[in-house]
Amino acid sequence: MARKAPRHAEAERNDHALLEAAKKVLAVDGAHASVATIAARAGVGIASLYRRYRSKDELFQHLCALSLDQWIRAAERGLQHDDPWEGLAHYIDACIEFSGGALGPLAGTIAVTDEMAAKFTRSEELMRDLVARAHAAGVLRPDATAMDISLLIEQLGKSPLIEQLDRQDRTDLIDAARNARKRTIAIALDGLRPGHPQLSGTAPSPALLAERWEHAPRGSTRLPERS
Amino acid sequence: MARKAPRHAEAERNDHALLEAAKKVLAVDGAHASVATIAARAGVGIASLYRRYRSKDELFQHLCALSLDQWIRAAERGLQHDDPWEGLAHYIDACIEFSGGALGPLAGTIAVTDEMAAKFTRSEELMRDLVARAHAAGVLRPDATAMDISLLIEQLGKSPLIEQLDRQDRTDLIDAARNARKRTIAIALDGLRPGHPQLSGTAPSPALLAERWEHAPRGSTRLPERS
DNA sequence: TCCAAACGGATAAATTCGCTTCGTTTGAGG
DNA sequence: CCTCAAACGAAGCGAATTTATCCGTTTGGA
CATH class of the missing domain: 1.10.10 (Arc Repressor Mutant, subunit A)
Structure with missing residues (x-):
């Protein structure tokens, strides 16, 4: 031994x-x-x-893979919820909370591994289910697509104000800022409920986001086995 | 001569x-x-x-001042609108559109001139009027404050997806991305209408944002006269 | 008591940044 | 058609960062 x-x-x-x-x-x-x-x-x-990690990029790749796992888990837990709306809302909340807007800036700067692409596909499937269930139950406005919600999550995840306060170590204010963002999220969620005028324009293609994870410039880098 | x-x-x-x-x-x-x-x-x-510009900072300061002017003009035009809701909605749309999320990252990295502070105060007053008018007309949910809306604008102004596409010169996709964000904005605006459950938590203090523009570390730098 | 495994931080090598200097181009007045 | 000050673009400079490596030290199970 x-x-x-x-x-x-x-x-x-x-x-x-x-x-x-x-x-x-x-x-x-x-x-x-x-x-x-x-x-x-x-x-x-x-x-x-x-x-x-052999390089900075490898660390970021690992981080991406872990975050994709979190997305998948959050979607699975959302689907376990009995109430379709509550499930979707908790999923959105969770995604905004743990990603913290960290992955957005990373997009396009690191090579996408096969592992990451597969996890993204899985996460997308789960989310489609989550949205379809809410649509079927009539608790989500019919004209909102899964893409709309993905973009909403990405938009709300990154908070310029919180980042500024974090950068300046204003620990006295970040609690207030987080609370303020919670309200912003709540407002956006209310906008997802049924009973609003039809959204203008055509629904965005899912390829817009998918392209980010499918584009694999070089042969995928594999992480060394650990544990 | x-x-x-x-x-x-x-x-x-x-x-x-x-x-x-x-x-x-x-x-x-x-x-x-x-x-x-x-x-x-x-x-x-x-x-x-x-x-x-004598330095990089001076260029950024000038840019900030100009953006604040745009905010003020957008608010004035919003107030000219006969319909209180349309006025507010157009104001929000305009702010998101022209700022492009450029000022958020700048916050805290440059010295705030007296001129900038004054313009921010003016812009804040105008916006308070805009919100008060919408509240009085009953076209804006009563629990949404001016601060909530300012934060919403800041959140929606910065779009990670558009920035990524811009960085990679994917000119073929940015139109689709802009259209997609328009939908996101529309969803959030719908969430600002009346008829939704009460927002949880207490309304954020206006000081949260104001502090960003009032904090003047050094004697204000004045821009050289031009034109 | 060992000693492999894990540690931290100084350091090398290359890049990036803000800004200055300098030789060239432009276009209205004479 | 000259003239020449104003405006121009870009190479270059020192300082500051950044990624990644090297090496002497600490740790804790056998």
């Missing part, structure tokens, strides 16, 4: 801290976030980052 | 192109946009930028 893991526990903790830190820093600094900032925020040395 | 302006016309055209380019680049690249990128996008040399 032998000496395999003298500080295995610490390594795993650091791995988690790194991913959490990367998400926060990405949300605040945008796509040009530096590895030094991420490592510092995680409270680890830079070498610990490069011991797990 | 004498030889005063051999190429005055070209200079003025370039000035305008610079400001327009700065807004676009800021929206796409965020607050770390470089002067080289801005000058290139405007189709002028770097020196032409520094001949008009």
Whole structure:
């Protein structure tokens, strides 16, 4: 069996801290976030980052894959809800909450792995179900498509005000800002209920978003097995 | 009298192109946009930028002041509308359209001049009127405050999808993306109409946003007279 | 008590940025 | 058709970042 893991526990903790830190820093600094900032925020040395990920891009790819997992889980939990509207609303809330607008800036800057593309497809299917169920129950305005809702999530996930306050360490105000955004989200959700005038223009094609995850410029990079 | 302006016309055209380019680049690249990128996008040399503005910050300050003017004009035009709801809706639409999410990332990175602070105060007053009028006419949900609407505008102004497409020069898709965002905006506007359940939480304090423009770290920098 | 595994931070190498300097082009007045 | 000041574009400079590596130190199970 032998000496395999003298500080295995610490390594795993650091791995988690790194991913959490990367998400926060990405949300605040945008796509040009530096590895030094991420490592510092995680409270680890830079070498610990490069011991797990061969490059900055690989870290971001891993982060994307994990976020896609969260989307999938959120959709599954939404479908378990008995009330179709509550299920959809909780899904939207959850997606806005955990993504924190971190993935938007990343789009187009990293190579898309096969794994990521597959997870996106799965997530899209689940969401289509979620929306179809709400439509069938008549609790969602008929002219709102899954794409409309995806875009709404992306729009609301990124909050310039919260990012500014975060950047300036105004910890006294971010609670108020988060509360304020909750109200904005609630307003948008109300706009999704039935009983509103027909939306103008044609519904956006799902390809608009899908293209982001399907476009795989180079042979997919595979992450090394871990754990 | 004498030889005063051999190429005055070209200079003025370039000035305008610079400001327009700065807004676009800021929206796409965020607050770390470089002067080289801005000058290139405007189709002028770097020196032409520094001949008009003593520094990068001064260019951004001027841009902010101009945007605040646009906000004010949009609010005034909204108030001229006979229909209180139409006036408010057009105001929101206009603000989202021309700001393009350029000012959000700028917040907190440049010094706030007295001029900017004054213009923000004026813009805030006009908007309060706009909202009060809509409230009085009963065409706006009573629990939505001016702050709620300001935040909504800021949220919807910045579109990660459009920015990504812009960055990648996918000119074939940005029209579709803009149309898609129009739908998102329409949904949010519907959520502002009366007849929805009470918003949870307390209304955000106006200070949340105002603080951004009132905070004047150093003595205000004045722009050199031009024209 | 070992010693492999994991650690952190200094550091190398390359890039990027804000800004200046400089030689060239332009176009209205004479 | 010259003249020449005003405006131009772009190469270049030093300072500051950024990615990634190297190496001496710490840790904790066998």
